[in-house]
Amino acid sequence: MSTLTLDFTRIDGTMPASVGGKAANLGELTGAGLPVPPGFCVTTEAYRRVAAGVPLDEVREALLAVEIPADIADQIRAGYEELGADVPVAVRSSATAEDLPFASFAGQQDTFLNVVGIDSVLDAVRRCWASLWTDRAYAYRESNGIDHAAVELAVVVQRMVDAEVAGVLFTANPVTGRRREAVIDANAGLGETVVSGSVNPDHFVVDTASARILQRQSGDKKIAIRSVAGGGTQEVSLDSAEPCLSDKQILALAALGDRVERHYGSPQDTEWAIDAAGTLWLTQARPITTLYPVPDSPSNDGGGRRAYLCVSVAQGLYRPITPMGMSSFRLIASGGRRMFGLPVTDALAGPAFFSDAGQRVYVDATVIVRSRLGRFIVPRIFDVMEARTAAAMRSLFDDPDMSVRPGAFRAARHILKLALRMGFPFRLTEAMVRPAAADRRLDGVGRRLLAIAALPGEHDSRTRLEHVIKALPAIPTMLPKALPVPLAGFIMLAFARRLLGSGEGLETVLRGLPHNVTTEMDLELWRVAGELRGVGLSSGEIPPPVQRFLDRYGHRAVAEIDLGMPRWSDDPAHILGVLANYLRLDDAEAAPDAQFRRGAAEAEAMIQSLSRKAGGVRGRLVRFALGRTRRLAGLRETPKLFLIRFLAEIRRQLQHVGADLAAADRIARTDDVFFLSLKECREALDGKDFREIVASRHESYDRELRRRQVPQMILSDGTDPEAIAAPPADGDLVGTAASTGHITGIARVVLDPVGAHLEPGEILVAPSTDPGWTPLFLTAGGLVMEMGGANSHGAVVAREYGIPAVVGVPNATRRIATGDEITIDGAAGTVTLLPAADRTPPPAPATASGR
Incomplete structure (x- = not known):
């Protein structure tokens, strides 16, 4: 044969x-x-x-x-x-x-x-x-x-096929992501004109389930390619405004595409042709590779489409999450459900509302969107945390499947009961009246949480694993006890805004905030750079000042909420690279510690100015409220610090488990344990070989690292709400104002901060950031982020360092290239790409106003 x-x-x-x-x-x-x-x-x-x-x-x-x-x-x-x-x-x-x-x-x-x-x-x-x-x-x-x-x-x-008409058919909408919505592009002659993009084809959209044509759009169809007798093709001119497909043919194509999709079990990109006899031929089919996976969640009340929110992106984590990180989130979510007194069927599997797609964390947010209370509260939280998510959520309010339903937000009652049971109102009041006592209480929360994570002494792997499974659900219990303290600071800020009648000048009050553990970490790293000046970094060894920093902050990492990500103490290469960038900055006035001190002084001066402007009793209340804001708002990063210290200890326990599994040839390397779930760890300890499974997961994870589009919200039919929103305006890139000031400088697009090179004064353009990115901010001239809101991590740290910042800029890392000269207006929330003719010659480092 x-x-x-x-x-x-x-x-x-x-x-x-x-x-x-x-x-x-x-x-x-x-x-x-x-x-x-x-x-x-x-x-x-x-x-x-x-x-x-x-x-x-x-x-x-x-x-x-x-x-x-x-x-x-x-x-x-x-x-x-x-x-x-x-x-x-x-x-x-x-x-x-x-x-x-x-x-x-x-x-x-x-x-x-x-x-x-x-x-x-x-x-x-x-x-x-x-x-x-x-x-x-x-x-x-x-x-x-x-x-x-x-x-x-x-x-x-x-x-x-000697085609009279031909083209392509997607069995799901490749723009919006909506499944079972056939999209057809067609032109007379061979399909090459459609595939190559040499014509504007006729465009049709069909709802496959109901066999309804939703959209017809005629293209100009100026040319066609036709077969020539004896071989080859020729281009011919066309002059017809008539659609090249009848309704009957459109529906027949949609039905054929549906057959293909059902055969493969996934949306397909097909090519087709119709010959002179009217016969429909299928000439190719392949998977649509650009669609984002739909969350697979059992949470469904039979009431139409569901809406899912990406929690990991909302936390500034754009990259995929390791299987162990995902497994830990499921267990933590189960702990949160139990904290509300609700039953959990399988703690390791997580609650029904928890899902993952594209190796990111999604939760079923349908109940929020369908609730008047949810609509009122949650988008406002995202307005300051992750503005694009807030816009995506609001875009669903007119969707019939997301209409308000009575009793859809029963969780509010549980939240109120829990807040009272855990003393939330008392802790909030104590923070406003006795901040020092609230500080001590907050520190106690962190110590107790870390004590739960710790497992002193020598133990076998099974004991360590069961300890991890028992400890992780305790994390949610920390939040109602820790969050009131920084929340009190922002309540005081809102109170001052109400007293003043506007927010003018209040952003200045947030500069140089004390008690922010993230900025304290960054400034400590800057001090380490100062100790290394004149000495430099030698390859192959960790200088004592760097080791001292790692002893204190080695539990931190990029994408640190993912249990599977190496900590800086595991791999200090990122920190050494950041220090190398710091050593390039020799302008004393631009030094981050000097800027931080100037910001703090400007903030105190602004409080005095605003209180004088208000005058009398109102002025004294403004001064008190803004004083409490500066005393408490910086503590917003402290609960996150507790979480990261906890996870670092849990990670250490799992590394012991991984070492034993690697020694037993159940996995190839110690850190492969983070490509297992907690349940699979139990199976591996029982003897199951996971080496091939882990190798496959590494490949899948590496592919997901290259994904550039992660929807903040996605519907159960695959629709990305942001994709069907109004198109962005031409000209400037528009986002959310995050830190005032103007800067014109050279852009540096960074997709992963590990090993990133950022020259002093360059404008950092990133998909999102978490505290692991912030050491780069110290030498950045400005910040542009695709995700984030006015109170996201990146925005807060940018304000504290006084660098102009615009966040929530869609597709910024694709629309801006490294080396582009851009202007960002941190007050207006705009980013302008300068035409080549207007660009200044390169460069002295960029400078910023409002710093």
């Missing part, structure tokens, strides 16, 4: 290694009885034969010039003759790394249309082989982390 060519009828979806992704799908579709034009595949074995021994840097030229071995040519000839005498065919590349669930490779290798005659077919096969090594295909593999040497190419030879 030939292994050099295979007819579609002998191919199925399990064979991409031998026939490539495209041919595997065409064979699978043929076997499913779908209308696929007949054809065959020249397998990867043929490619291996002709490419054997050719260096990668010479392979394209060698394949273009190769003489196809006689036995391969004979089998291609036989397959071609089976399709008909000199029948027109499409010759299409089918790479082994193609049509994958995470990378489609659409258009990366070559296709040749209306090829007639065996000599032309053999030449097209040769050119397809060579197209595996075009610059675009090479760059695409590079960006997706695919090993070039491991990729091989098969070639599809398929009977050509």
Whole structure:
């Protein structure tokens, strides 16, 4: 039996290694009885034969010039003759790394249309082989982390459809994410004009479930590509405003797409053609790789679509979460549910409202959106915490599935009971009246929480694991006891705003806040840099000042709420890199500690000014309220510090478990324990081998690290509410004002702070930040973030350092490139990209006003 060519009828979806992704799908579709034009595949074995021994840097030229071995040519000839005498065919590349669930490779290798005659077919096969090594295909593999040497190419030879009309069909809306909403683009002639984007096609949207056409939009359709007798194609001019598909054809296409999706069990990107006889043909199908996964949550009351909120993005964590981090969140959420006196069926599985998608944490927020109380309170919290999430939530208020329902926010009663039981009102009042006593009480909360996490002495791994499972649910009990203290500071700020009648000048009051553990950490790192001046950093050893810093702050990390992320004490490379950046800053006036002191002095002066402006009793109340604001608001980071210290101790216990599992060959390395769940840790200790599972999870995690779009909210049908909102205005990038001041400077786009290089004065452009990012702020000239609100971590620290900041800027890391000169207005919340002609020559470091 030939292994050099295979007819579609002998191919199925399990064979991409031998026939490539495209041919595997065409064979699978043929076997499913779908209308696929007949054809065959020249397998990867043929490619291996002709490419054997050719260096990668010479392979394209060698394949273009190769003489196809006689036995391969004979089998291609036989397959071609089976399709008909000199029948027109499409010759299409089918790479082994193609049509994958995470990378489609659409258009990366070559296709040749209306090829007639065996000599032309053999030449097209040769050119397809060579197209595996075009610059675009090479760059695409590079960006997706695919090993070039491991990729091989098969070639599809398929009977050509002489199309009257053709195009593409997505079985889910690729823009909004909505599932079972077919999107069709069509043009007269062959589908190449639609695929290549050389025309504005007719555009149709169909609700698949109800078979309703939701949208019709006619394109200009200026040209078409048609087959030429004897081989090849030609471009012809068109002049027709009429739609190229009838309603009957549109619905038939949607139904065909639905069949394809049901066969594969996931949304598909398909290509199709309709011939002169009106027959509909399916010429390709592959997964839609850009859709964000829909949260898989059992929480459903049968009342229409659900709305899910991404908790991890709201916490400034854009990257995926390790399996152990996700497992810990489930257990913590179970602890929170028990704290409210509600039952938990399986603590390790988490409550029904908890879900994950794309390896990020989502919770079912439908009950909030459907409640008047929820609508009133929650978006206002996000206004200052993560403004884009607030906007996404409000965009759902007019959705019929999210209409207000009586009793939809019963949790309010539980929250009130819990607040009273834990003394929340007393703690709030105590913080306002006796802040020193509130400080002591807050410290006690942290000490008790850390005592729960600790497990002194030597213990076996099973004891350590069970301790971890018992300790994690205690975390939520800390919040009602710790949050009233910083909350009192912000209540006092709101009281002062009410007394003054406006918020003018209040942002200045928040500069240089004392008692903020994050800014204290950053300034301590700056002092370490001062000790290293003149000494420098030597490779291979940790200087004593750095070790002293790590002894105190080594429990912190980037993405530190994820239990699986290494702490700075595990890997100090990030801290050493930040220190190297600090040592480049030699302007004493721009030094962060000097700026922090200036900010504190400006804040105290502003309090005096505002109290004089108010005058009399009102002025004394303003002075008292703003004094309490400065005394308490900086403590907002303290509960987070308690959490991170707790998690660092839990992580240490799990590292012991990981070491034992690695020694027993249940996992490959100690830290692979963080790619297991807590339940799986139990199974591994019982003897189960998880090495292959962990290796697969590492690959999946690495792919998710490259994902650039994470919806703050997503509906159960896949819709991203932000994607259906009004489009952003042209011109300036608009976000949320976070820290006043103007700066014009060079942008530095940083997707991961570990190892990031930031020159003093550059404007940091980031997807989101948590406290692990903030050491970079000390030398940044300004800050732009895709996520965040006026009181998110990044905004607070930017204000305290006096650097202009705009947060919640959609797609900032894609619309701004490293090296762009930009102006940010921290008061207006705008970012302006300067045209090349207006850019200043490079540079002395950028300077900022309002710093």
